[in-house]
Amino acid sequence: MSITTLTFAGFVLLVLAVYYILPHRFQNAWLLTASYVFYLTFTWQFSAILVVMTLVNYWLARWLEQAERRKKALLWIGIGFNLAVLAFLKYAGYFVAQFTARLNSSGEPGALAILLPVGLSFTVVQAISYLVDVSRKQTQASTRPVDFALYFAYFPKLTSGPIERARTFLPLLAQPRRVDNRAIAENFTRIVVGLVRKMILANAFTALAPTSVLQDPSSSSPLALMAWLVAYAFAIYNDFAGYTSIARGVSGLIGIELSPNFEAPYFSRNFTEFWNRWHISLSNWLRDYIYLPISRALLRRNPSRGNIANLIVPPIVTMLVSALWHEAALHMLIWGLLHGIYQVVERIPSLRGPLIPVQKLPRWRQVAGALVVFVLAALAWLPFRASLPEAGRFLAALATNWPLLPSTSWMGLAGVTAMLVPALALDALQAHSGELVFLRWPRLVQAGLLAGVILAVFLVSQTYLNVPTFVYQGF
Amino acid sequence: MALSREDVKLQLRDFILKELLNNPSYPLQDDEALITGGLIDSFSLAQVGVFVETAFNVYIPDTDLTVANMDTLEQMASRVLAG
Amino acid sequence: MDEQRPTLQITWPFGLTPALALLLLATSLGLLEGLLRIPALQALLPPPSRGTGHAQFEVQYQNFIRYQRAHPELNCIIMGSSQTWAGIDPEKLRAAYLEAGGQPLDCFNFGVQVITSAEAATLAELAIRETSPRVVIYGLSVRDLAEYEGSLINRVSWVFQQNPWIRYRLGTFTLSGWLTEHSAAYGYYLTFRARLSEAEWRTRQDAAAATREDGFRVVPFGNNVGPILPDRAILPEFYDALGDYRPSPERLAGLDQILSLQNENLRVIVIEVPLPDATIAVFSGGKEAYPVLFSQPLRERVAASGALYLNGMDAGPFPDEEWADFDHLNTDGASHLSRWLGERLAEELTDAAP
Structure with a gap:
């Protein structure tokens, strides 16, 4: 079910x-x-x-x-x-x-x-x-x-x-447990937001990141491949975050509050922040039962922060364990290794100079940081999603097909761009004003939005509509 | 020997400024948010944990080394004194 | 104490926002529906869709509805795959039929690409529910009855079985089928969805441009190159269907369903559409085996049902210039076949209506 x-x-x-x-x-x-x-x-x-x-x-x-x-x-x-x-x-x-x-x-x-x-x-x-x-x-x-x-x-x-x-x-x-008007409004909102993420945003992004591209990336232009990566990154995020939001909403109606799992992860300005905002309950678990014990064991042997083992081993091992938890496969280990390396590299500057808190960095550096995190995270999604040969072919096509192929279709690019607007707006809104910001809006606005969501979810739920297009051959 | 709160804070402050911030002259306040304020990352808590073990002979379990428990100097001191 | 208190503690007012949302939804959809039913506005929009994803079927269905409204004298439906779509020209058929002494026979060519007899049976039912023809002409060839698979035919077959509107039209209630049939807004939404797919939209436009108002395809397939066999790698199902011919039980059942439409008010005519020699040579056992293994059993099956069987091959040789490709006639070939068919029908139908 x-x-x-x-x-x-x-x-x-x-x-x-x-x-x-x-x-x-x-x-x-x-x-x-x-x-x-x-x-x-x-x-x-x-x-x-x-x-x-x-x-x-x-x-x-x-x-x-x-x-x-x-x-x-x-x-x-x-x-x-x-x-x-x-x-x-x-x-x-x-x-x-x-x-x-x-x-x-x-x-x-x-x-x-x-x-x-x-x-x-x-x-x-x-x-x-x-x-x-x-x-x-x-x-x-x-x-x-x-x-x-x-x-x-x-x-x-x-x-x-x-x-x-x-x-x-x-x-x-x-x-x-106690479930009152307020709890119902809040958790109903969580369910609605979850449906928007999972059925509207994730569905659309999944459709924009078709498997066929992985099978034959060389026939897509680099720009289309980038759009594919962006679409996949937003598909997996909204699918999972949407699921969690629905689960939390349902549980809230029972009167049991479940932990939040996502907080606009793609707005993270570094990878430490990313892992505090992506699949939070798993990250916390990994921190408490893998990262901290390993880290402390190593620090007891050598308390220096700059010690190479202290720097490298805990993040890499933690991310490899995370990878194995997801799937016992080589491509998944590559995903984990990449994220481990990202974290190690990110911590090198703090060994030498004083750390400047990320929120005290100039605005442009925060934005640049978020972009870098997103690009690297999206690249890491490739081995998460695809087998190693597929990922290899994808990267090769990404690197060699410049400039655009003449057959470039703008439809996919336009679709990804168009879907990013509501996806980013929802994240920005919730990150800035809270998960349940909608409840503070005037009732008419809430009702209008809800009406739109009901309609959209109904239309999307008619899954037979997603019949792939036929392109005919003579016979 | 009973530790005074001020002693604990003094030693913790010294450790944080030198080892974690690399900035001994930073004017760290007792209630300044270290992690949520972005001064140190949450992973540095492993170092705090080991330091507390060696300096005060207090073992803070991994699950207590959280942002919620250890975000300020004041909170850290309370956790150490709780034993 | 707490144990006694119920978990659910709601107080009035309650649920106002969802109620208001439903009210807004009903009002705005009602307004939209009313707006989209205004003929002047409809004239500006591309026609509403049936949500099949089969672009050429969508175009043909629109043509069919439009044609039967404009021509109340319509009394004959021609059905089949692309071979029939491009192979039987209602105008030429009508003229030859009249010349040979028949009464007006006004046909719509409801050829739909890729379908086999199984889907043609569904199509026939759809068409007959829409209008009451006195003649159904079903044009088929070996590909319509053969057992074979291909991604395209599998998908088309899935659409004809699963599309909610088709199911609704055939008597199974489906919500989206009902909406497709009765709501202008939903129909236009389906068109909007189709518009989002570049490939589907292009296919629709090509199909619309190639089709005359009576449904006949006037633009020859391919580049009108003549009967050149396709590459086996490109079209393996062609070689599967012909080279290893076995009749498919489902497709035979479809044929039987079409034959069973025959009654005193409705004549069913099955015409075997011709194929070029090069194509028949691919048939298992070659040219000699073809009449024995395919035509003869078909003739017997049709005759047993009381319907009329005609073999398009009897129209005489179709020279290479009359072939668009390895299995489709071009417009000259279609004229040739249609004139012959008109004459034959005039002979066969003299005693009966029309």
Whole structure:
């Protein structure tokens, strides 16, 4: 059940209708049931794996908490178990193919599909941080099986996050929730903004970054290839950010606030900022459980900031782990390596002179920084999206086809340019005035916008319209 | 030996100015936002963490080395004194 | 204490913005719809679309609607693929039919590129729901019945099965089909969508320019080079369809569906459109096998249904100058075939209407 379908909307309404009537002590059990129903619409195999993961981690954590000895060994067994699940899923291409096929009935996996081996990789990282936190006594092992199972299975965040920590999420489940007019307005707005991002912007950008270009980049001009990269960068961003916004909105209607995951990442003026604004919940997880432990271990051996290992190893390893989490493939490692290198290079100047805060830089340098970050991030999306030979051919075509090919079509370029206007405007607005800025506008303006969105979403949802154009041959 | 808040701040300030900012003469205020203000990046918190370990023998867990907990000198000192 | 309080705590007023949005939406769409129904404005716009993505079908459908409004005497539909579209000229057919003593036979050529018998059956149903012809002439050749695949035919087949408007017209309710049929604004929106694709728009304009108001394609295909076989790499499905001929069950079923339209008020005539010798030579078993494996079974099948079978090859040899390419007649070839067809129909239909 994809979250942009009417089926999902109906499902949510049904879940909410029952949920609002139930007293708090039954609400979590109801949400758990609903979450498994939701998950079963994808595949029963994954639901079974999720049950096993829930049971194993629940008992391991309790054991870990009470253990006097061999705590470390137990923790590593737990981490190993969760990693084994992840590795199994990453290599079990069959499951992934099956899932993405169901995620998107048109058979064309959306930009988001690439991020998923199916939600369970999100569960794996949540499980690992839970065990680590319990072993460090930063959180108590849950003694409420229903709440714990819901922490893993909670349907708004099940398939693509945000990644929540047990120590902040479990208390939310324990408390009674309250959903008032304001909460409904805010979360309805999140859902609407999410639909705009995912169904209108991401759809349009995905259409403007067709796979065919990757298969034969040499027949496109460099300008068209650049437009393709821009379109892909905005497609993947709006697809994921749109998903998160919808997930947060739905969860907000339940009365549970999920973490934000994106804050206008393409306005970042350096890569440190980029990773604080892109897939934030994953970045924070990687920082807490990969980057900081490695960094501290190295600093304990040699506290000098300028030490080469201290400079290079933590960012590179962190980004490689991130890459492996996304997909166990060489091209994905290249994506991670690139981002690791970007961060290392970016930190070199701070070794020598005093750091000037990015917001205190002259305006032009901030803009230039944002442009450089965007270009480098877009180039890194290439190996994220394409196989290495494809990416190689793409770059070769980008470098050799200058100037424009005579057959250059302006339609794609015009399309990307036209779509960038609303995409950037939405980001600028939310970055400058807050995610829910729309609620401060006059009611008539809000209603007008909402009317436009309803119409646009309806028109876009008529997916049969995206029949590719026929170009005829005689027969 | 009990550490005084002023001691902790003094040592932290010295460390931040010399090691993180490379600018010993910077007039750092106690409540000045270090990370959200862009003076140091959030990754420098690893260095703060290790420094606190060695200087004060206090282990701050990785998950506490966050912008929310450690954005100002004042916050850092509180976290160190909390042990 | 908290346990007792309901989770949902809403107070009136509530939901005003969405309500206002729906009101605005209804009002503005109503106004737009009214505006787009004004004939003077419609005259300025390209015609509304059916959302098929099949540019030439869109053009033909518009031609068909326009033609039948302007010619209430329309009593005959010619159907088939591009071979029929470019191969049977209603004007020449009508003239020959009249000369040979028949009553007026006013045909619209509803040829649609790429379709096979399976899609032609759908097309026939669409056309018959729109008008009540007394004659349906279905022109087909081996490609319409053969089992083969190709990206183009697969897509066209998908469109004829899945397009919401086609499904709606054939009796299955679909929201967008209903909107396409009844809302001017939606139809123009579909045109706007088509306009966004340069390739589709160009194809539409080319198809419109090549088509006469009675649906006949007046511009010869290709560069009118004559019967030169296509490169196997460029058009593998041509060699699949002919070189390894097997009738497709689905396409035969389509043919049967067309044949079943035959009743006392509607004559169905199946004409095998001619192919040049070079093309028939590709057929499995060659020129000798062709009548045995294709024409004869077709003749029998048509005869068994009570419909009339005619073989265009009987019109006599079509010299190279009458071929636009390896499977399409040019306008001279079409005149040749259409005149012969008119005469034959005058003979065959004398006892019956029209």
